[in-house]
Amino acid sequence: MSATTPGLAPISVRRRASDRFARGILLALTLIALVPLVLIVYELLRKGLGAISWDFFTTDPTGRTCFPGQTTCTIGGVKSAILGTIEIVALAAVIAIPFGIGVALYLVEFGKTGKFANVVRYFVDVMTGVPSVVFGLFVYIVLVVTGIGGTFAAWKGSIALALLMLPVVTRSGEVVLNLVPNQLRESALALGAPRWKVVFSIVLPTALPGLITGSMLAIARAAGETAPLLFTSFSLLGTSFALGNQMNSLPIQIFNDVQAPNDAIVQRAWGSALTLVVGVLLLTTIARLAQRRSKLT
DSSP: OOTTOTTSOOOOHHHHHHHHHHHHHHHHHHHHHHHHHHHHHHHHHHHHGGGOSHHHHHSOOOOOOOOTTOSSOOOOOOHHHHHHHHHHHHHHHHHHHHHHHHHHHIIIIIITTOHHHHHHHHHHHHHHTSOHHHHHHHHIIIIITTTTTSSSOHHHHHHHHHHHHHHHHHHHHHHHHHTSOHHHHHHHHHTTOOHHHHIIIIIHHHHHHHHHHHHHHHHHHHHTOOHHHHTTTOOOSSOOOOTTSOOOOHHHHHHHHTTOSOHHHHHHHHHHHHHHHHHHHHHHHHHHHHHHHHHHO
């Protein structure tokens, strides 16, 4: 469409200059925001690639501290931490994602602007701003100190992470569900479909890509949290699949290794951090591909 189309005012030189200026400002701010990200990724690659090897992924940490001159000392890898992170975060996702989406469905489809719905929104917003250490302390006091199900256990860490994920899933789910056109709901209801069938057959499939993205964001946040796991699942050097026992994880492994007086162990911490970042990146990429495929179909 040209600038002289009948019925439309021509675009002035001042407006074009203002547009170019605004685009330039946005580009400059975007580049500035990318600087810390690039520096972090560079530092992770520079210090973490040296720790990556086959043994790094296939052996458990030995708990030894090797000093210069020792030729027979091995510190081990992070196999138990990787498997533990996957297991703890997976259980947390199983708890938080269905519950969070259910709360979002209630707020959008049933509660709407009611008093109880507004109270729920208020507490969800409060939970969003609560530091992760508070969730860890809460689970520690309620489940660990009281001895319910034993002392430190992986499933208690999953509960702490689920509490952390819940407000993220709920708020993102509410935003996505509100984007579903009301015409779709009204058309299905006009055809005689019950409300629950409209929700499960129309609303959820339409909002699925956004719900997946919001869930992946919650998982990515939980995967890197250390404080909740320090108070709940603690740490275990060996590989364990028992959720009722202590379990190692990448955030805990990084926390322990970075304080070691040995360069090799500190380098393992950098390798663990790089592994965690790559894992979250792969998970996010898979979610994006699934979202794109669902749009195409």
